[in-house]
């Protein structure tokens with residue numbers, strides 16, 4: 001039932017415009033953004049413009065007050081994270097006029113101009129086959145970017161073989177892979193974390209200082225030691241710096257959390273790639289679960305060397321396998 005129909009069945013109240021009894025995207029968007037589904041209670045999600053103007057407004061997510069595990073979840077955290085991941089993914093996929101979305105749609109990039117690759121088709125002997133080529137080239141012509149033509153069957157074969165190969169290597173010695181990955185990310189994270197932590201400390205100290213400076217300026221003004229315009233100028237200056245600092249602090253804190261999360265990602269990745277070890281063909285699900293992006297090099301007849309296909313997985317396994 002759509003929320004409208006549900007309300008009608010419970011309360012007998014229907015919306016002003018009537019209902020078509022259809023789900024629409026904006027309702028789904030709101031639902032998928034509501035942490036109540038994973039058991040979190042989020043408050044202060046909305047506000048009004050001011051105490052006079054009661055127009056309703058969404059508040060930015062950073063300002064929500066979230067109490068985790070406040071009640072029994074309806075969705076698993078895993079599913080929730082998967083939704084968020086697809087949402088944040090580079091790709092929403094672009095269907096053709098006939099409504100076909102290739103599994104790799106939106107994940108392919110031109111190695112030379114960075115544009116997304118575009119799906120096209122040829123029909124040499126009355127048998128149509130799909131291919132990908134640089135999007136800039138197909139939009140703006142051959143002077144804009146050179147050919148990155150690759151047929152869909154060839155690309156699918158390369159990608160699928162790589163998935164199977166990586167999966168087999170991982171399964172062959174899962175523990176070693178996990179350990180190597182942890183070492184690899186820890187090394188990267190450690191270096192970054194020390195720098196970030198240091199900067200974070202400095203920023204927090206300065207933020208506390210500014211608080212004091214602002215109240216000091218205000219007190220001086222009240223005591224009549226400081227002219228009003230000078231006081232205002234000072235406070236303006238301090239507040240501007242404070243806002244800037246606060247943004248920086250929240251960015252830095254987020255960075256730290258991301259690094260911690262990265263170390264947990266490997267188990268999820270192993271689980272996913274194991275699932276696809278004997279995949280008979282590429283599916284949209286497989287592609288969205290495993291790939292960050294795939295970069296397609298120039299065509300051999302143009303560059304004079306074999307065409308390169310670089311597959312970037314969700315976790316950086318290039319340096320491990």
Ligand SMILES: [Zn+2]
Pocket residue numbers: 110111112113114115134135136137145146148
């Ligand atoms: Zn290009």
